[in-house]
Amino acid sequence: MMQKTDALKEVRHILAVASGKGGVGKSTVAANLALALAKTGAQVGLLDCDIYGPSIPMMLAITERPTVIGEKVVPVEKWGLKILSMGMLATEDTPVIWRGPMVAGILQQFLFQVAWGRLDYLVMDLPPGTGDAQLTLSQIAPLSGAVIVTTPQDVALLDARRGLKMFQQVNVPVLGLVENMSYFVCDQCQKKHAIFKSKGAFRVAKELNLPLLAEIPIDPDVAEGGDSGNPIFISHPESEAALAYEKLARAVTTSLEKNVSEESLHLKW
Ligand SMILES: Nc1ncnc2c1ncn2[C@@H]1O[C@H](COP(=O)(O)OP(=O)(O)OP(=O)(O)O)[C@@H](O)[C@H]1O
Ligand SMILES: [Mg+2]
Structure with missing residues (x-):
């Protein structure tokens, strides 16, 4: 792990929310997880690392x-989070074709030239995939851990x-898998229905010897919240999906605190 520079010296844990496949709900998980962490009283930042397709500004309006x-750039504050995204900086004329080295440069700036201040958790919404950009990011950022979001299908x-x-x-510890769109609760019969293959992530987590941190139901209110910029964790805090994000936040916190190494103990306050 690289040395934390000044900008990040008051950041206890940097957590990457990643996925191998695009469109599995990574940004939705990142945003709602950040809100769930903040609800515990923690200081939380949310960094949208998707330079080509930033979606956090829309998801949080x-x-x-x-x-x-x-x-230093001062992140925007909303719902108790400190948020930064390329979508807040780009204008309609900004090129969307950033070349590889430029992306790495932007991400370095996002991490190190931002007044993040004192944070317990900085949640990074990674771009989809496992290519160069993701690898570079995992090397630039002094990550405490990562969670991998998947849906239940074999392709994901x-x-x-x-x-x-x-x-x-x-050498970044993967804290576990998050299965998104695990099941659907019918509002007529209240039963859980598997839309995709049942227990897909459960099996794979077992095989990979990773915890399955949470199973998030497919819920039209989640999608609606993402489109309207009013995330389900705020609009429907008692919903099953919101409770699943809370469970995820607890699992992440427990896992990260367990992993606090001697080296970072001096960051405790
Ligand atoms: N649990 C859920 N129930 C219903 N809709 C969901 C759920 N999770 C995510 N969605 C919706 O699925 C779509 C894709 O989600 P999202 O943008 O979070 O995926 P992503 O993995 O970040 O995509 P990308 O790879 O493009 O960055 C969004 O419209 C979102 O609102
Ligand atoms: Mg996304």
């Missing part, structure tokens, strides 16, 4: 632009395995 003080699970390998390659 952020139209404000971050300010700059001195040489195959990519989740790739995600695990990528983090192992750079």
